[in-house]
Amino acid sequence: MTTNDAGRIPSAAGGAELAALYRLLTWLSPAFPIGGFSYSSGLEWAVEAGDICDAAALRGWLATMLTDGSGFCDAAFLVHAHRATELDDIKRLSEVAELAAAFVPSRERQLETAAQGRAFIEIARSAWSCAGLDEAVAQCDVVVYPVAVGMVGALHGVPLEPLLHGFLHALVSNWISAGSRLVPLGQTDSQRVLAALEPVVVATADRSLHASLDDIGSATFRADLASLRHETQYTRLFRS
Amino acid sequence: MRSPLQSCSASEGRAVEAALSVDHAGGRSVLRRQNVGYPLHVTRGFHLDAARPDLLTLYLQSASGGLYAGDRIALDVSVARDAAFHLTTQAATVVHDGRGIGALQRQTITVDSGAFCAITTDPYVLFPGAELALDTVATVADDAVLCVADGFAVHDPRASGRAFSEFSGRLRVLRPDGHLLLHDAGRVSGDELHGALGPFAAAANLIIVAPPDRLPSVKSLQQAADGCGALAGASRAPNDAGLVLRILAPDGGTLSRATDAAFHVAAAAALGVTLSRRRK
Numbered sequence: 001m002t003t004n005d006a007g008r009i010p011s012a013a014g015g016a017e018l019a020a021l022y023r024l025l026t027w028l029s030p031a032f033p034i035g036g037f038s039y040s041s042g043l044e045w046a047v048e049a050g051d052i053c054d055a056a057a058l059r060g061w062l063a064t065m066l067t068d069g070s071g072f073c074d075a076a077f078l079v080h081a082h083r084a085t086e087l088d089d090i091k092r093l094s095e096v097a098e099l100a101a102a103f104v105p106s107r108e109r110q111l112e113t114a115a116q117g118r119a120f121i122e123i124a125r126s127a128w129s130c131a132g133l134d135e136a137v138a139q140c141d142v143v144v145y146p147v148a149v150g151m152v153g154a155l156h157g158v159p160l161e162p163l164l165h166g167f168l169h170a171l172v173s174n175w176i177s178a179g180s181r182l183v184p185l186g187q188t189d190s191q192r193v194l195a196a197l198e199p200v201v202v203a204t205a206d207r208s209l210h211a212s213l214d215d216i217g218s219a220t221f222r223a224d225l226a227s228l229r230h231e232t233q234y235t236r237l238f239r240s
Numbered sequence: 241m242r243s244p245l246q247s248c249s250a251s252e253g254r255a256v257e258a259a260l261s262v263d264h265a266g267g268r269s270v271l272r273r274q275n276v277g278y279p280l281h282v283t284r285g286f287h288l289d290a291a292r293p294d295l296l297t298l299y300l301q302s303a304s305g306g307l308y309a310g311d312r313i314a315l316d317v318s319v320a321r322d323a324a325f326h327l328t329t330q331a332a333t334v335v336h337d338g339r340g341i342g343a344l345q346r347q348t349i350t351v352d353s354g355a356f357c358a359i360t361t362d363p364y365v366l367f368p369g370a371e372l373a374l375d376t377v378a379t380v381a382d383d384a385v386l387c388v389a390d391g392f393a394v395h396d397p398r399a400s401g402r403a404f405s406e407f408s409g410r411l412r413v414l415r416p417d418g419h420l421l422l423h424d425a426g427r428v429s430g431d432e433l434h435g436a437l438g439p440f441a442a443a444a445n446l447i448i449v450a451p452p453d454r455l456p457s458v459k460s461l462q463q464a465a466d467g468c469g470a471l472a473g474a475s476r477a478p479n480d481a482g483l484v485l486r487i488l489a490p491d492g493g494t495l496s497r498a499t500d501a502a503f504h505v506a507a508a509a510a511l512g513v514t515l516s517r518r519r520k
Binding site: 106108219220222224225 | 423427428432436437438440443458459462471472473474475476478486488
């Protein structure tokens with residue numbers, strides 16, 4: 001299928017859901033060129049420090065990041081960005097984008113989310129053009145990754161819930177991909193971790209759907225320190 | 241007129257507004273104005289550093305055994321052009337049961353052009369039920385230096401099993417024209433702390449606002465804190481404001497030593513000399 005002139009999903013019966021699915025699978029695929037493979041969100045330091053040494057430890061670390069850390073925060077920012085864009089509330093979108101950019105614990109996490117957000121917007125402009133994108137982006141100083149996904153998803157008419165679940169799945173998959181290279185883990189163990197985290201992803205998505213901007217916050221001191229310590233780690237494969 | 245007992249009642253707490261103004265005069269930094277009332281007390285000024293004889297150091301003390309429910313403490317610190325000032329505490333401050341109304345400590349800091357200001361507070365020791373909110377607003381000139389350190393440790397002296405209620409901290413740093421450089425905010429409840437800190441029981445932040453050529457390296461800050469038995473991580477602050485150091489420690493004593501060691505690294509980079517140890 002191809003996008004129509006305005007970029008929004010055609011509303012013909014049956015076509016809308018399939019078009020949304022097509023775009024979701026594309027945007028949140030590891031092959032979508034935003035460079036996700038080069039970031040570990042501090043996992044690289046956690047592995048070197050011995051905090052993560054096997055599949056069980058990786059699962060526990062990621063469950064905490066999802067529930068109490070950047071996973072929940074990013075999910076909630078995606079939700080608010082999607083809703084503000086859908087309502088064409090540019091002022092609100094700008095506020096969400098500004099808060100999301102401030103909600104990172106370290107310079108490398110800032111690089112990670114800002115660079116991916118920028119890349120996501122650029123590719124959306126180039127290959128998945130849609131009406132309103134330039135205007136929305138122009139209102140934001142920085143568009144970090146979850147805000148970019150929420151904004152573009154809304155402009156394309158992709159429903160919020162599948163977008164949110166797809167985003168969290170992509171986030172966790174990318175973390176596991178980093179972990180599998182660092183620990184290292186086999187393919188089967190990696191899939192076991194992904195399967196085990198499914199209920200955590202579902203719960204995080206549900207909580208973020210109902211979270212106000214004031215509810216957003218993280219309490220992952222050690223994971224935050226991991227992303228800080230990564231800046232001075234001697235040997236590094238990843239940019240964060 | 242209320243009696244002292246009434247004014248100190250736990251149900252009302254105490255409202256105190258204190259102010260310290262430091263000027264540079266005659267080659268030294270001097271306390272130009274001091275307005276400090278009970279329960280706060282400041283020592284006389286010390287000039288402890290032979291390598292920086294102009295630097296004024298003051299110890300801020302609590303004369304009442306810590307912070308109590310309903311306390312509202314406001315401290316205004318102003319450091320004038322080219323002055324150098326270090327305000328610290330003599331020991332940790334106990335925060336008692338907040339009884340549902342908690343305690344609030346507000347700080348307003350102004351650091352003029354060319355000045356150095358450090359406010360390093362020993363950890364707040366959170367007793368069961370303690371509720372403390374710290375709220376600091378700092379206005380820092382482009383070429384000035386500000387170091388702010390604060391944190392908390394947890395203590396349950398009677399092994400009651402009760403956690404503290406809540407600890408929150410907020411720091412906003414502005415330029416004189418009102419431009420916001422950084423906004424650091426955190427809040428944690430006692431019930432959530434164990435899961436959040438893991439094996440640690442104390443946490444602190446050291447925020448350094450300075451021009452780039454007066455900042456220490458990230459690694460030197462981390463190593464100073466790590467060398468005391470803590471786990472620390474630092475990163476550059478947004479808007480080229482300076483550096484932010486986060487510290488975790490197993491107890492308040494370790495946290496205090498780690499914070500102090502990191503502060504000395506920051507001060508050496510900012511002032512070009514190594515400051516002497518602050519005896520406590």
